[in-house]
Amino acid sequence: MDSDTSILSLRDVRYRWPGRASFALDIADFAIAPSETVLLLGESGSGKSTLLSLICGTITAQAGSVTVGGTDLASLSAGKRDRFRAEQIGLIFQQFNLLPYASVRDNILLPLRFAPQRRARVAAPQEEAHRLCTTLGLPEEAIAAQAGTLSVGQQQRVAAARALIGAPPLIIADEPTSALDAATQATFLELLFAQARANRSTLLMVSHDARLAAHFDRVVQMSDVTSPLQGAA
Amino acid sequence: MILRLAFRSLMARALTVGMxxxxxxxxxxxxxxxxxVRTGAKASFADTISGTDLIIGARxxxxQLLLYSVFRIGNATNNLTWESYNDIAARPEVDWIVPISLGDSHRQFRVMGTTSAFFERYKYRAGRSLAVAQGLLMDDLFDAVIGADVAATLNYKVGDPIVVAHGLASFVAHDDQPFRVSGILEKTGTPVDRTVIVSLRAIEAIHVDWQSGAKIPGQSTPADVIRQMELEPKAVTAALVGVKSRLQVFGLQRAINDYPQEPLLAILPGVALQELWQIVGIAETALIAVSGMVVITALIGMMATIFSSLNERRREMAIFRAMGARPRVILSLLVLEATLMAAIGAIIGLALLYAGLVVAQPLVDAAFGLWLPIDPPSLRELWVLVGVVAAGAIVSMVPALRAYRMSLADGMMVRI
Structure with a gap:
């Protein structure tokens, strides 16, 4: 896939955590097309989180290029990378990572605070946060509740709403269903896919659960993406 | 929104933040x-005497002269002879002069002999005059006017008898010549409140049967006989002087200090007060330093609290980073939190101060005769509050910089 047409592209990327000689990540070529849904399967310790950190620009590759939406992250300063992440990427975490003391509304609106362009795409942020909550199956009164008081399933929906608000081109979900039971998993994925499609967002989900494969356009094994580790213990 | 989140974050840690x-x-x-207390004490001292140009006493x-003549603290080493007093009173520069005779006491309160001019000339708190709350000024030789605290402490009313004791800690009383309370003065917040005032002649009257500080055995002159006596004092303890022109103050002071007949001292009350502040200045500075250290200790405590919470808040910081917050936003968030804590602490501290003042004001006044005014915060106090908030922000930079470095290292992938 041509990096010019892909939403995400990693070429000849090498990364080694400082002070951790036992682990390195080496990716020759990995790309995702716009609006594609991709499941990246890998065991624990296979480098999934490191790969996500590279894509989000919180760490920078020691070699190669990571391109998101046509922009090489290495060409951006640290501050611009933070802004770029807020503008381009919606994130859903395994542990939801909501601010437990803040309201559901504030949690959903938080990324817009750091992303002016994404905020500009939302005419009425409060109403949009409310609409996303309703669409994702949260009760009416949940919008004003403290995030920490919600159930696990509800918190994950809030995390999804936070990733979706402002329609970022790329949504990255890191094991978002691992804390949910099977029935809730299926419902959550359906809602997430529907919203991602509505926004024409690309969805990259990282998981170790191969049963999710049927939901995605493409399934990629982590071991297929990464080269045999050079220098790894 | 960030301010609201910072506030909510503080509320989520209400107990430690509250402490x-x-x-x-x-x-x-x-x-x-x-x-x-410091400024109140200063103002209270400075307000004690007003409109008096010179105080004269033995050298x-x-x-010392200021303390015993105005504040009734300590004792005179010597007296001013009546001849010298009259000589000074007759000088052309002198507008008015009020004699003060100290030495006797009633219970724990000093007895002061003076003339009716004292009630006209003695001014306090920017020129306010003494006023009688109940009864009248002295009319009879054995009349006494008492200060508000004397009346309140001893539960005296107009007409009650008063027996003056000889000296300050004496068991010998002038019980053969008792006084009668003729009037009670209004509260002034000055040592006058704790003084029993009698006429200068009365001081002589109660010592008619005394010689060399001891009662003459078997001698007791009837009060009516004493009333007929001339009773001119031989000496007074001090004198308050007003001059006709302020330009003459220094000339008169020099003349009295060089008085050839006896060693005398004339002081300007304001200058003597300044000397007094210089003496107590070291203790004052030490007191400020200690209370300042308490504030610094509290701020360091706040820094320690923030430090200890950093590890458990790594996820929170990672969430902000994942949402696009720059590390400096994390830094600002912690500084903002500390500033909020310091500001809330400063405001509550101010409220506590005023609550404490309302409770302590009458108690301090009764115990020490010190009137602590309950005024709006002064500019200096407001600057102290601003300083505390600024210092809070500055000390929080230490844990905030640590959080900044942690957020750089953690990125958005913290698993705790």
Missing amino acids: TILAIALSVALFLGVEK SGSV
């Missing part, structure tokens, strides 16, 4: 309280 804020509030209340130290 930290309480420590800051108490330290601020202490610091401002010390300031209030000693200027502070």
Whole structure:
């Protein structure tokens, strides 16, 4: 896939955590097309989180290029990378990572605070946060509740709403269903896919659960993406 | 939104944050309280005497003369003879002169002999005159006018008898010539409140049957006989002087200090007060330093609280980073939190101060005769509050920089 047409592209990327000689990540070529849904399967310790950190620009590759939406992250300063992440990427975490003391509304609106362009795409942020909550199956009164008081399933929906608000081109979900039971998993994925499609967002989900494969356009094994580790213990 | 999140974050840690804020509030209340007492004491001292150009007494130290003549603290080493007093009173520069005779007491209160001019000439708190709350000024030789605290402490009313004791800690009383309370003065917040005032002639009257500080055995002159006596004093303890022109103050002071007949001292009350402040200045500075250290300790406590919470808040910081917050946003968030804590602590401290003042004002007044005014915060006090908030922001930079570095290292992938 041509990096010019892909939403995400990693070429000849090498990364080694400082002070951790036992682990390195080496990716020759990995790309995702716009609006594609991709499941990246890998065991624990296979480098999934490191790969996500590279894509989000919180760490920078020691070699190669990571391109998101046509922009090489290495060409951006640290501050611009933070802004770029807020503008381009919606994130859903395994542990939801909501601010437990803040309201559901504030949690959903938080990324817009750091992303002016994404905020500009939302005419009425409060109403949009409310609409996303309703669409994702949260009760009416949940919008004003403290995030920490919600159930696990509800918190994950809030995390999804936070990733979706402002329609970022790329949504990255890191094991978002691992804390949910099977029935809730299926419902959550359906809602997430529907919203991602509505926004024409690309969805990259990282998981170790191969049963999710049927939901995605493409399934990629982590071991297929990464080269045999050079220098790894 | 960030301010609201910072506030909510603080509320989520209400107990530790509350304790930290309480420590800051108490330290601020202490610091401002010390300031209030210090400035209150200064104002109270400065307000004690007003409109008097010179105080004259036997030669000693200027502070000593000020203390015993105005504040009734300590004793005179010597007296001013009546001849010298009259000689000075007759000088052309002198507009008015009021004699003061101290030495006797009633219970724990000093007895002061003076003339009716004292009630006209003695001014306090920017020129206010003494006023009688109940009864009248002395009319009879054995009339006494008492200060408000004397009346309140001893539960005296107009007409009650008063027996003056000889000296300050004497068991020998002038019980053969008792006085009668003729009037009670209004509260002034000055040592006058704790003084029993009698006429200068009365001081002589109660010592008619005395010689060399001891009662003459078997001698007791009837009061009516004493009333017929001339009773001119041989000496007075001190004198308050007003001059006709302020330009003459220094000339008169020099003339009295060089008085050839006896060693005398004339002081300017304001200058003597300044000397007194210089003497107590070291203790004052030490007091401010100690209360300042308490504020610093509270702020360091706040820094320690923030430090100890950093590890458990790594996820929170990672969430902000994942949402696009720059590391400097994390830094600002912690500084903002600390500033909020310091500001809330400072405001509560101010409220505690005023609550404390309302409770302590009458108690301090009764115990020490010190009137602590309950005024709006002064500019200096407001600057102290601003300083505490600024210092809170500055000390929080230490944990905030640590959080900044942690957020750089953690990125958005913290798993705790």
